[in-house]
Amino acid sequence: MTQSRTIPNALTIAGSDPSGGAGIQADLKTFSALGVYGTSVITALTAQNTRGVSGVHPIPSGFIDTQLATLLDDVTIDAVKIGMVASRDVAETIRASLERCRPRWIVLDPVMVAKSGDVLVDDAGIAAVRDLLVPLADVVTPNLPEAAVLLDRLTPHSRTAMEALAAPLRDLGAGATLLKGGHLPGRECPDLLITAGDAIWLEGSRVDTANLHGTGCTLSSAIAARLAHGDALPDAVTTAKAWLEAALTASSRLDVGQGQGPVHHFHAWW
Template structure:
């Protein structure tokens, strides 16, 4: 009889054939932080460091089968959600989450690739906001995504805070608006939650072209730290530090001809074992 269990995290996201973002970045992050990663793939993308050339959305029934297969056997301690391609996929994710309440869920509402390609059908955005957000612990939009989801202009810290407050009306517990696109030397992520807490997380800008997968990595690191038992505010703080160090470790490495990935394995943690309860 086994006496131990691994802290596990499920990622529900798209596959990046270039290995820098999506499912690949999520699984690297989980492994680097000592968690056991499982996955449900929402889309197959043909992409590299220069952009996305084609997308195939996984049928909703197959996506649902992947999620339920994992949840019914290797129940995760946290879930990260990334790219969701269409309304049918969103509905299948919602149906699965309702069957397994109580698991922290972090969603990175991916809408566009770095090079500008749409990663979600526009008609699916209301379903994400109305059906999925009420079930999640944290939403992590960038400035462009926050603008769409809040129907507000978001270009500075005050507007980030206002947008976060607006997105809380969807019923999610917390919102972290990412300021990576701010034209400032010191970057700021703004957090707000339904309990009234507002907190700003600051970091120094890392001068590098290797930023592909930064948002995926941050949200999956938050999920990993939640799986490891951290409270949400500390999970966000530690995830930000992890991303900062991964950017620094990978800033001078050439991978492909475009925007390269972070170095997720700058200081990997061995897979953690916990005493079985």
């Protein structure tokens, strides 16, 4: 008799981070911490540490396609998290693969703007993410600068301005959008969950820490993990947000690098 599978499988499609705080490494740590078996397809190799990125080596789209085809031919994937996609070829490859073997949930973290404010993706890459991957996603998780880039607008600096983006973000075609308010001034850190019929504020407190490396990667993969477990979308987002806040609070227990350190993915275990 075949034993039923009780631990869900998740897939991260993203670049690597040798320092372990962001990208593929952060996603796999998050999956493991939240009780999900993690798989990965690497889109780029990077040379980076807690102080910055010194080099990027993109993986050819043909080999990304081979990675995806080989994995999806064998492993049942319950949720996918997509990270930074820097070219149209890669976006087309990812979309075609996921359309052939559609998982229940797709979470897109549109990594396009560095914390310094620098735009990381050229106009063609931005258009590819917006036109090809956003409509494919069940939930997209932009921060305020990334939402501004997607919509070709100014970055919002208030809750009212965030709410004004709800309709144009819906028009991009994703099932839902989690508009992250971490760039707003003040002690609060509110996010706005925009669905087809509603916009819900999710409150949060700003954690006083410099260890912010990989927070976007970690939150999106936490949402994917909770969705893989069967949570409804609002519950998955709420649980992931609370878990990340705890990981930020515990980040001072780590001593990683001389720059912006990572969150503590295993704060509940170590």
